[in-house]
Amino acid sequence: MDSILVRGNGPLKGQIPIAGAKNACLTLMPATLLTDEPLTLTNAPRLSDIRTMTQLLGSLGAEVAPLQGGQVLALSSHDITSQRADYDIVRKMRASILVLGPLLARFGHAEVSLPGGCAIGARPVDLHLKALEAMGAELDLRDGYVHAKAPGGLKGAVFDFPIVSVGATENALMAATLAKGTTVLKNAAREPEIVDLARCLRRMGAQIEGEGTSTLTIQGVERLGGATHAVVTDRIELGTYMLAPAICGGEVELLGGRIDLLASFCETLDKAGVSVTETPAGLMVARREDRVRAVDVVTAPFPGFPTDLQAQMMALLATADGTSILEERIFENRFMHAPELTRMGARIEVHGGHATVHGVEKLRGAPVMATDLRASVSLILAALAAEGETVVSRVYHLDRGYERVEEKLSACGALIERIH
Ligand SMILES: CC(=O)N[C@H]1[C@@H](OP(=O)(O)OP(=O)(O)OC[C@H]2O[C@@H](n3ccc(=O)[nH]c3=O)[C@H](O)[C@@H]2O)O[C@H](CO)[C@@H](O)[C@@H]1O
Numbered sequence: 424m425d426s427i428l429v430r431g432n433g434p435l436k437g438q439i440p441i442a443g444a445k446n447a448c449l450t451l452m453p454a455t456l457l458t459d460e461p462l463t464l465t466n467a468p469r470l471s472d473i474r475t476m477t478q479l480l481g482s483l484g485a486e487v488a489p490l491q492g493g494q495v496l497a498l499s500s501h502d503i504t505s506q507r508a509d510y511d512i513v514r515k516m517r518a519s520i521l522v523l524g525p526l527l528a529r530f531g532h533a534e535v536s537l538p539g540g541c542a543i544g545a546r547p548v549d550l551h552l553k554a555l556e557a558m559g560a561e562l563d564l565r566d567g568y569v570h571a572k573a574p575g576g577l578k579g580a581v582f583d584f585p586i587v588s589v590g591a592t593e594n595a596l597m598a599a600t601l602a603k604g605t606t607v608l609k610n611a612a613r614e615p616e617i618v619d620l621a622r623c624l625r626r627m628g629a630q631i632e633g634e635g636t637s638t639l640t641i642q643g644v645e646r647l648g649g650a651t652h653a654v655v656t657d658r659i660e661l662g663t664y665m666l667a668p669a670i671c672g673g674e675v676e677l678l679g680g681r682i683d684l685l686a687s688f689c690e691t692l693d694k695a696g697v698s699v700t701e702t703p704a705g706l707m708v709a710r711r712e713d714r715v716r717a718v719d720v721v722t723a724p725f726p727g728f729p730t731d732l733q734a735q736m737m738a739l740l741a742t743a744d745g746t747s748i749l750e751e752r753i754f755e756n757r758f759m760h761a762p763e764l765t766r767m768g769a770r771i772e773v774h775g776g777h778a779t780v781h782g783v784e785k786l787r788g789a790p791v792m793a794t795d796l797r798a799s800v801s802l803i804l805a806a807l808a809a810e811g812e813t814v815v816s817r818v819y820h821l822d823r824g825y826e827r828v829e830e831k832l833s834a835c836g837a838l839i840e841r842i843h
């Protein structure tokens with residue numbers, strides 16, 4: 424099993440290109456199931472999660488051809504042979520549930536394994552199911568699978584999400600594009616990945632209004648066609664690498680970076696003493712003083728502070744001047760990185776959904792273990808700023824969501840390598 428070896432090496436200087444968003448690509452790929460015409464995605468990230476979605480779609484009979492080294496995905500669901508998403512693949516990745524809405528909408532039936540919980544929380548899919556039920560789906564939960572049918576097709580409906588859910592909004596949005604009549608999704612998620620999905624679906628012929636607001640209105644159409652769509656920039660990869668010069672010093676330009684994707688995160692960085700300035704090619708990030716200042720963080724749905732950057736922010740605040748409180752409001756168990764950061768000399772106390780981080784002057788290298796995707800990269804960030812050597816094990820978590828981490832950071836002067 425691979426590990427990542429990092430030797431703390433002071434300030435970073437250089438440029439890092441930001442890839443297309445994993446979380447957008449993972450919802451754009453299942454959108455292929457809505458049409459028998461080709462869907463081409465450009466700016467796709469090269470990640471193990473994308474390969475898992477490729478495998479899942481392949482098991483249904485869809486073709487997914489990675490072109491240009493995987494940066495372009497040519498998808499076709501012309502010859503779908505199965506409407507069953509097996510547990511063997513679904514258990515690897517929760518985003519697998521996103522095939523449910525499209526399969527049901529186009530074929531009138533689907534069987535999708537329930538994904539189960541994961542390291543960061545229980546993560547039920549009840550809202551995905553309730554939204555589809557509101558559109559007339561008949562659902563039966565048996566043998567760990569959702570058995571779904573809509574014999575006369577899905578029907579437009581008004582559905583008010585009791586809490587904001589990115590995945591449930593995506594599933595309902597895709598399903599609604601082929602439902603009869605109008606669907607109104609209230610309290611819908613507003614994440615840039617939802618906006619990206621809506622734009623791609625519109626290119627395919629869907630009639631959607633309101634993306635980026637909390638009300639989505641979808642007028643169902645008879646059929647969707649093919650399209651070519653460029654995946655939006657990965658705001659989480661962007662935010663992660665913005666934290667590298669914040670934690671190590673120096674100055675790094677994030678190519679393709681946009682403030683509007685991360686406004687609340689940028690405000691928090693500013694309060695901590697980190698400057699973010701727009702450049703013709705993206706964003707330039709540098710910290711203003713030797714040490715960042717403590718800041719409090721509360722995670723929230725977009726446009727709030729993203730939960731997917733909470734672990735990385737904790738690594739920064741571990742070295743801040745003062746005490747910060749991080750409140751995790753999206754997932755109930757997303758502080759698994761705290762004890763690992765503590766092994767590196769961080770002073771962190773976790774009480775339920777709150778972590779109190781007492782900044783220390785210096786972290787120290789240590790052997791640590793990645794527990795989930797964002798936890799793994801938070802340990803790498805901490806290691807860049809630590810004294811001595813850190814080995815991060817279980818980096819298969821990292822490979823789900825970050826492509827060529829070692830290359831991107833080495834190009835800015837970091838001493839980081841993969842050990843096989
Ligand atoms: C592939 C992908 O895009 N993953 C992202 C997506 O996950 P995902 O779509 O799974 O996250 P949700 O927005 O659905 O989850 C938000 C909260 O709602 C709860 N919930 C969700 C659905 C449901 O049916 N019932 C329910 O109770 C979840 O347990 C969680 O506490 O958004 C999260 C929140 O920004 C991000 O951290 C993930 O990186």
Ligand SMILES: C=C(OP(=O)(O)O)C(=O)O
Nearest residue numbers: 446517518731796797824
């Ligand atoms: C939690 C994440 O992904 P997933 O929803 O696929 O588990 C993430 O990208 O940080």
